Amino acid sequence: MNPLNHVAIIMDGNGRWGLKNKKSRNAGHKAGLKTVETIIKASIKNKIKFLTLFAFSTENWKRPKKEIKYLFGLLENFLRSKIDDLNKQNIKLKFIGNKNFSIKLNKLLNSAEKKTYNNKTLQINLALNYGSKDELLDAFKNMQRKKIKVNEKNFIKYLQTKDMPDPDLLIRTGNTNRLSNFLLWQLAYSEIFFEKKLWPEFKEKDYNKILKKFKLIKRNFGNI
Ligand code: IPE
Ligand code: IPE
Ligand code: MG
Numbered sequence: 001m002n003p004l005n006h007v008a009i010i011m012d013g014n015g016r017w018g019l020k021n022k023k024s025r026n027a028g029h030k031a032g033l034k035t036v037e038t039i040i041k042a043s044i045k046n047k048i049k050f051l052t053l054f055a056f057s058t059e060n061w062k063r064p065k066k067e068i069k070y071l072f073g074l075l076e077n078f079l080r081s082k083i084d085d086l087n088k089q090n091i092k093l094k095f096i097g098n099k100n101f102s103i104k105l106n107k108l109l110n111s112a113e114k115k116t117y118n119n120k121t122l123q124i125n126l127a128l129n130y131g132s133k134d135e136l137l138d139a140f141k142n143m144q145r146k147k148i149k150v151n152e153k154n155f156i157k158y159l160q161t162k163d164m165p166d167p168d169l170l171i172r173t174g175n176t177n178r179l180s181n182f183l184l185w186q187l188a189y190s191e192i193f194f195e196k197k198l199w200p201e202f203k204e205k206d207y208n209k210i211l212k213k214f215k216l217i218k219r220n221f222g223n224i
Contacts, residue, residue, distance in 0.1 A: 001215045001216070002168065002214060002215050002216075002217060002219055003168070004046070004048060004168050004169065004211065004214065004215065005048065005049045005050060005165050005168060006048070006049065006050035006051075006052070006164065006165050006166065006167045006168055006169075007043065007048055007050070007051050007052070007167060007168070007169050007170075007171065008051075008052040008053075008054075008167035008169070008170045008171070008182070008183060008186075008187070008190065009039065009051070009052070009053050009054065009170070009171045009172070009173070010054045010170070010171070010172035010173070010174075010179075010180065010182055011032060011035070011036070011053060011054060011055065011173060011199045012172055012173050012174030012176055012180075012198075012199060013028075013173050013174025013175070013176075013197070013198030013199045013200070013201075014028035014029045014031070014032040014198070014199050014200060015028050015029070015067075016028065016174070016198055017031060017032075017198040017199065017200040017201060018030075018031065018200075025067060026066075026067060026070045028198075028200055029067075029070060029071055029074055030074060031200035032199045032200050033074060033078060034200070035199050035200055035201075035202050035203075036053065036078075038203065038204050038207075039051070039053075039202075039204075039207055040086075040091070040122070040124065041204075042204045042207050042208065043122055044089065044091075044121060044122050046208075046211055048122065049122065049123065050122070050123045050125065050164050050165065050167075051122060051123070051124050051125070052096070052124075052125040052127060052161075052167060052183070053124065053125070053126055053127065054127045054130065054180075054182050055071075055075070055126050055127055055128050056071060056075075056097070056127070056128050056129055056130070057127075057129075057130060057131055057180060057181055057182070058097075058098070058129055058130065058131030058133075058134055058181065059131065059180070059181060061129075072101075072105065075105075075128070076105065076108060079108055079109075079112055080108070083112050083115060083116075086116060086124075087115055087116050087119065089121060089122075090119045090120055090121035090122075091116060091119055091121060091122050091123075091124055092116045092117065092118075092119040092120070092122070092123040092124070093112050093113055093116045093123075093124050093126065094113055094123060094124070094125045094126070095109050095112075095113065095125070095126050095127075095128050096125050096126070096127050096128075096130050096135075096160040096161065097127050097128045097129040097130030097131070097160070098129045098130070098131075098134060099128075099129070100129070101129070109128075123164065125161070125164075127182070130160075130182070131181045132179075132181050132182055132183055132184040132185065133181055133184070135159060135160055135185075136159075136184065136185060138158075139155060139158035139159055140158075142158050143155070143158055156185075159185065159186070161183070161186055166186045166187070166188070166189065166190065167183065167186060167187060167190045168190060168191065168214070169190060169191050169192075169193065169210070169211075169214050170182075170183075170187055170190045170191070170192045170193070171193045171195055171207075171210055172192075172193075172194050172195065173195045173197055173198060173199045173202045174195075174197075174198050174199060175194070175195075175196045175197075175198070176194070177194045189219075189221055191214055191217055191219070193210050193213070193214070195210070
């Protein structure tokens with residue numbers, strides 16, 4: 001059975017779920033938060049050590065202002081109301097992506113990271129204003145600036161995912177088969193599952209089904 005340390009998820013399909021069921025995309029984003037909580041709990045039950053969740057991409061700024069505002073409002077509320085609970089569950093929270101938000105939001109993100117820094121049960125990486133191309137270019141630029149030799153061993157220290165293993169498994173919900181600029185380097189050898197269900201309708205049993213399948217895959221890493 002394959003060890004499973006790191007699961008990455010592209011939480012896609014909120015907007016379509018909201019439009020279909022509540023006539024509003026934003027209602028879908030709100031419903032999606034429940035799935036986030038379910039998957040966090042299920043990840044702990046399955047003894048997963050790292051869970052990386054794609055919440056907002058560098059390309060998502062193209063969306064209507066109203067939707068962006070709503071999404072960041074949800075995020076703020078979630079953090080303010082759940083941080084103590086996450087902390088009690090011994091969860092470490094880390095944000096990946098470019099943190100060039102308002103001073104107020106940056107303060108909230110930094111304080112959530114600081115509060116949970118020493119927690120050990122599960123590390124959640126929340127990808128916010130994250131784009132893999134930006135991450136890779138920043139890594140190259142920083143290495144060039146510091147005159148560091150570019151090789152794999154050095155390079156991975158300049159990624160935002162330094163100090164963690166690459167995802168063993170990537171799940172994308174929402175019946176869409178693409179990576180959308182997510183962890184392009186880190187997913188080089190991940191097992192990929194594209195799930196038809198939209199994120200708000202993705203349940204613990206759907207997650208467990210994927211985990212079970214993953215464990216039985218023959219992972220070659222180029223070998224035979
Ligand atoms: C994913 O759901 C959440 C974010 C990108 C913030 P979408 O909002 O992309 O939902 P669909 O794909 O439009 O249904
Ligand atoms: C990817 O979903 C980003 C997140 C889930 C946060 P999108 O819905 O933005 O992806 P595209 O634009 O359809 O590729
Ligand atoms: Mg989408």
